[in-house]
Amino acid sequence: SRTIDLAVIPGDGIGPEVVAEGLKVLTAVLPPDVKLKTTEYDLGADRWHRTGETLPDEELESLKRHDAILLGAIGHPSVPSGVLERGLLLKLRFAFDHYVNLRPSRLLTAAASPLAGSREIDFVVVREGTEGPYTGNGGSLRTGTRHEIATEVSVNTEYGVERAVRDAYERAMSRPRRKLTLVHKNNVLVHAGRLWTEVFARVAEEYPDVSTDYLHVDAATIFLVTQPERFDVIVTDNLFGDILTDLAAAVSGGIGLAASGNINPARDFPSMFEPVHGSAPDIAGTGRADPTATCLSVALLLRHLGFEDEAARVEDAVAEDLAERETAQARSTEETGDAIAARAAGSARRDAARTA
Amino acid sequence: SRTIDLAVIPGDGIGPEVVAEGLKVLTAVLPPDVKLKTTEYDLGADRWHRTGETLPDEELESLKRHDAILLGAIGHPSVPSGVLERGLLLKLRFAFDHYVNLRPSRLLTAAASPLAGSREIDFVVVREGTEGPYTGNGGSLRTGTRHEIATEVSVNTEYGVERAVRDAYERAMSRPRRKLTLVHKNNVLVHAGRLWTEVFARVAEEYPDVSTDYLHVDAATIFLVTQPERFDVIVTDNLFGDILTDLAAAVSGGIGLAASGNINPARDFPSMFEPVHGSAPDIAGTGRADPTATCLSVALLLRHLGFEDEAARVEDAVAEDLAERETAQARSTEETGDAIAARAAGSARRDAARTA
Ligand SMILES: CC(C)[C@H](C(=O)O)[C@@H](O)C(=O)O
Ligand SMILES: CC(C)[C@H](C(=O)O)[C@@H](O)C(=O)O
Numbered sequence: 001s002r003t004i005d006l007a008v009i010p011g012d013g014i015g016p017e018v019v020a021e022g023l024k025v026l027t028a029v030l031p032p033d034v035k036l037k038t039t040e041y042d043l044g045a046d047r048w049h050r051t052g053e054t055l056p057d058e059e060l061e062s063l064k065r066h067d068a069i070l071l072g073a074i075g076h077p078s079v080p081s082g083v084l085e086r087g088l089l090l091k092l093r094f095a096f097d098h099y100v101n102l103r104p105s106r107l108l109t110a111a112a113s114p115l116a117g118s119r120e121i122d123f124v125v126v127r128e129g130t131e132g133p134y135t136g137n138g139g140s141l142r143t144g145t146r147h148e149i150a151t152e153v154s155v156n157t158e159y160g161v162e163r164a165v166r167d168a169y170e171r172a173m174s175r176p177r178r179k180l181t182l183v184h185k186n187n188v189l190v191h192a193g194r195l196w197t198e199v200f201a202r203v204a205e206e207y208p209d210v211s212t213d214y215l216h217v218d219a220a221t222i223f224l225v226t227q228p229e230r231f232d233v234i235v236t237d238n239l240f241g242d243i244l245t246d247l248a249a250a251v252s253g254g255i256g257l258a259a260s261g262n263i264n265p266a267r268d269f270p271s272m273f274e275p276v277h278g279s280a281p282d283i284a285g286t287g288r289a290d291p292t293a294t295c296l297s298v299a300l301l302l303r304h305l306g307f308e309d310e311a312a313r314v315e316d317a318v319a320e321d322l323a324e325r326e327t328a329q330a331r332s333t334e335e336t337g338d339a340i341a342a343r344a345a346g347s348a349r350r351d352a353a354r355t356a
Numbered sequence: 357s358r359t360i361d362l363a364v365i366p367g368d369g370i371g372p373e374v375v376a377e378g379l380k381v382l383t384a385v386l387p388p389d390v391k392l393k394t395t396e397y398d399l400g401a402d403r404w405h406r407t408g409e410t411l412p413d414e415e416l417e418s419l420k421r422h423d424a425i426l427l428g429a430i431g432h433p434s435v436p437s438g439v440l441e442r443g444l445l446l447k448l449r450f451a452f453d454h455y456v457n458l459r460p461s462r463l464l465t466a467a468a469s470p471l472a473g474s475r476e477i478d479f480v481v482v483r484e485g486t487e488g489p490y491t492g493n494g495g496s497l498r499t500g501t502r503h504e505i506a507t508e509v510s511v512n513t514e515y516g517v518e519r520a521v522r523d524a525y526e527r528a529m530s531r532p533r534r535k536l537t538l539v540h541k542n543n544v545l546v547h548a549g550r551l552w553t554e555v556f557a558r559v560a561e562e563y564p565d566v567s568t569d570y571l572h573v574d575a576a577t578i579f580l581v582t583q584p585e586r587f588d589v590i591v592t593d594n595l596f597g598d599i600l601t602d603l604a605a606a607v608s609g610g611i612g613l614a615a616s617g618n619i620n621p622a623r624d625f626p627s628m629f630e631p632v633h634g635s636a637p638d639i640a641g642t643g644r645a646d647p648t649a650t651c652l653s654v655a656l657l658l659r660h661l662g663f664e665d666e667a668a669r670v671e672d673a674v675a676e677d678l679a680e681r682e683t684a685q686a687r688s689t690e691e692t693g694d695a696i697a698a699r700a701a702g703s704a705r706r707d708a709a710r711t712a
Pocket of ligand 1: 085089090242276543544574
């Protein structure tokens with residue numbers, strides 16, 4: 001028998017509510033001989049208000065020893081912008097070298113999209129997660145005066161770009177269409193743009209079966225709303241990926257459905273799975289939060305840990321559940337979690353019966 | 357009698373075709389006592405292939421002496437990415453201190469939007485045009501090797517941010533809703549983000565009638581496709597503005613309708629007006645280019661030069677023309693230009709008759 005040793009960071013706002021449902025679904029699909037051990041970490045806005053801490057070294061060390069991390073949401077308006085983002089969320093992504101920020105977009109029910117007409121949307125964004133304008137390089141001079149100058153430095157290395165690009169080619173190879181689009185802005189950001197473009201072309205030689213394409217980030221936003229079906233795998237830098245994946249979430253069913261994995265493919269450190277949405281403090285505690293994105297993040301977690309069938313079961317359960325959701329009759333967070341868990345468990349039992 | 361001394365840069369691809377229609381419309385609406393003098397500048401891909409020049413100093417000096425510039429489009433796949441963008445287009449924006457890059461989004465016919473449902477879209481983006489990641493700061497080390505590091509530096513000054521933000525507040529004051537949204541990413545880009553946020557709040561004190569709002573750039577893309585009606589005036593940095601205005605164009609009728617002004621509000625240098633779309637070399641010469649964005653850019657040009665009524669006439673002519681466009685029966689570039697010019701001239705004659 002195997003044990004999954006999972007760290008759980010429920011976080012702020014609706015974080016704890018959606019994480020509870022995600023864990024319910026995870027428990028429902030795990031094979032009987034696999035045990036789940038969870039350790040909760042009290043991190044986020046409350047902790048910061050109480051102690052001034054965002055992520056102390058001991059907790060970072062302790063997190064390192066788990067198989068994976070499930071995170072709800074981080075952030076509250078009472079905390080100055082950037083404190084928790086940089087002191088906790090980005091600190092984890094950088095400390096655990098989450099160089100692939102994986103964000104799939106699949107339109108599961110046409111009704112969920114703000115776009116007119118029926119659409120086949122099924123692509124995944126490989127967002128580089130440890131470089132670009134997210135490194136915290138930059139500063140300011142004559143701060144707060146009329147002569148202030150503030151800079152932000154985007155840092156891009158061959159090492160960092162190559163491993164993200166390679167991961168994207170691998171993913172493209174595993175998908176039927178085998179198409180990979182690089183998104184950047186190489187006509188303006190000429191240094192970083194040249195590095196990305198050259199690495200993208202060089203690695204392409206090792207993947208002759210993958211068809212490749214390049215789009216400037218501004219043009220990519222147009223295609224995301226006019227021809228989202230053209231995308232299969234997108235690889236892009238940290239900031240462009242941040243922007244494109246929120247837009248991708250909006251066109252393919254809304255931010256309530258968008259899952260993400262902060263992945264360390266080399267498995268040097270635990271990977272971390274989280275819904276793309278934020279802590280939504282305005283609806284926290286009302287039972288109105290949609291736990292679907294967390295359930296789909298649990299599917300990514302399962303796949304990362306090698307439970308491919310279980311991951312697919314969760315995804316199928318979500319797809320079936322979405323197809324039957326009454327838009328008129330709103331369900332609570334818990335009811336949605338129960339419905340997805342029941343479907344996923346049901347299909348697990350059916351699968352087991354079939355195998356027996 | 358007054359003369360408008362206009363510099364014209366037709367540029368590449370469909371540039372010359374759409375500029376011809378823009379000039380036709382401009383001529384059609386100008387009052388009889390206003391003369392139009394145009395000087396064409398041969399700049400763009402052809403010139404670069406012939407001479408290796410993008411924008412020689414003498415031509416830059418000469419351009420400086422005109423009242424305004426009308427530009428078609430710059431760029432061709434045969435020219436390495438960045439050469440014309442930085443050597444010509446951005447060089448003009450920086451040399452002529454075009455610190456307000458003005459991009460209105462108005463949905464003129466609901467059918468033109470990829471969004472489902474009917475929508476009231478009418479906002480304008482004030483994109484800062486002379487700073488941010490567009491300054492050409494950055495470089496690379498160990499270039500082309502496995503140890504390369506490439507950087508891009510976003511440069512933001514109090515002086516530069518303040519004047520763009522102030523312009524946006526002024527524009528918000530002149531509009532019925534008086535609402536201004538700052539878009540940035542101040543939770544990650546903390547130095548530039550703090551500068552933008554502080555300047556935005558400080559200038560707000562001088563405009564108590566303007567209601568203000570802040571959105572992270574990723575969230576802004578979501579609202580642009582789910583609630584575009586929430587926006588009135590948006591102010592943002594150069595790169596975020598580039599991305600958001602292409603998306604805004606897509607949701608409000610397509611890039612074929614998106615106009616822009618590269619404006620020096622201080623009037624130290626000529627302002628430059630151009631459609632947001634590119635040179636589209638694939639359809640150049642086919643007569644299929646839509647000149648509407650250029651006509652709307654001519655309206656911005658007219659307004660900038662003080663011809664408010666004439667600007668409104670062009671905009672009305674475009675709106676009427678769009679409402680009657682047969683989606684089935686495609687018109688040529690010239691036919692569309694003729695139709696808009698005829699309507700604009702007709703309304704000019706009616707207005708003149710009414711005044712007489
Ligand atoms: C909260 C913020 C730091 C984060 C990011 O910018 O990466 C978020 O927007 C995301 O996409 O996960
Ligand atoms: C061509 C390019 C340099 C330009 C920009 O990025 O500003 C274009 O995309 C635009 O928006 O005018």
